[in-house]
Amino acid sequence: MSAYSILAKYYDRLMGDFDYRGYTEFIRDKLGREGVDLACGSGEMTIALAKLGHKMTGIDLSGEMLNVATLKAKSAGVDVRWARQDISQLELAHKVDFIVCVCDGVNYLSYSQLPSFFSKVKSYLKSGGVFIFDISSEYKLTRIIGDNLFCEDYDDVTYVWSNQLGDGYVDMELDFFERLEGDIYKRVEESHRQYIHTRDQLVGLLEKDWTTQIVDGETFRDADVESKRLVFVCNLA
Ligand SMILES: C[S@@+](CC[C@H](N)C(=O)[O-])C[C@H]1O[C@@H](n2cnc3c(N)ncnc32)[C@H](O)[C@@H]1O
Structure with missing residues (x-):
């Protein structure tokens, strides 16, 4: 199964400890009126920003994730435009004030992309625009996630996430055991590949066109070598 086709159903539950509130607080004073959330997934950040009054578009490759996002926006009573697109081939109808890409979207693109x-992101930003994205750090992907196994057990589903560290990437196999009734489960699988990008590689790619601040994605203070998430706040130079 393709990435997120099954996970979409459980994504928000598994992301319970991700600090969207702290992230939103950190970015909210950096944003103009209209924005795009790339690899928006189930729309948690897109909807949070729409609730703050921003005119938002959420873009993702997974139709299943966009379905979840659409329902959530409806029940939150916010108006968001959703589009299914591969962000490596990004196409927007017009320029916007800010673009965000939260929680690993950039790890799904290879270094060559x-x-x-x-x-493309630069070409779709108005003058003075800001681009904010994060990555799971090299430290997290090589020392914590890579070649490791994680499990979660709920009443309705048990899932096993096993990872294999490759040369510059981590291949992730997710096995879901969905309870049908009693002790009868259905097994469904999907796989993901996340690319490892170092801080220096990204700085090298960004330095020509952007002025960049990098912070730790958990504390939103200075990042260090053991930061698990690096947030890049990029202003057009
Ligand atoms: C870890 S989720 C993050 C979702 C959301 N931004 C959040 O903060 O919860 C990564 C998302 O990236 C999307 N994605 C991966 N590769 C993509 C691509 N090439 N183009 C668009 N979306 C992509 C996946 O479908 C998934 O929804």
Whole structure:
């Protein structure tokens, strides 16, 4: 199964400890009126920003994630435009004030896709625009996630997430055991590949066109070598 086709159903539950509130607080004073959330997934950040009054578009490759996002926006009573697109081939109808890409979207792009991705993002920002994205750090992907196994057990589903560290990427196999009734489960699988990008690689790609601040994605203070998430706040140079 393709990435997020099954996970979409459980994504928000598994993301319970991700600090969207702290993230929103950190970015909210950096944003103009209209924005795009790339690899928006189930729309948690898109909807949070729409609730703050921003005119938002959420873009994702997974139709299943966009379905979840659409329902959530409806029940939150916010108006968001959703589009299914591969962000490596980004196409927007017009320029916007800000673009965000939260929680690993950039880890789904290979290093060779990044120069054209960053240049497309730049081309869709108005003058003075800001681009904010984060990555799971090299430290997290190589020391914590890579070659490791994680499990969660709920009443309705048990899932096993096993990872294999490759040369510059981590291959992730997710097995879901969905309870049908009693002790009868259905097994469904999907796989993901996340690319490892170092801080220096990204700085090298960004330095020509952007002025960049990098912070730790948990504390929103200075990042260090053991930061698990790095947030890049990029202003057009
Ligand atoms: C970890 S989720 C993050 C979702 C959301 N931004 C959040 O903060 O919860 C990564 C998302 O990236 C999307 N994605 C991966 N590769 C993509 C691509 N090439 N184009 C668009 N979306 C992509 C996946 O479908 C998934 O929804």
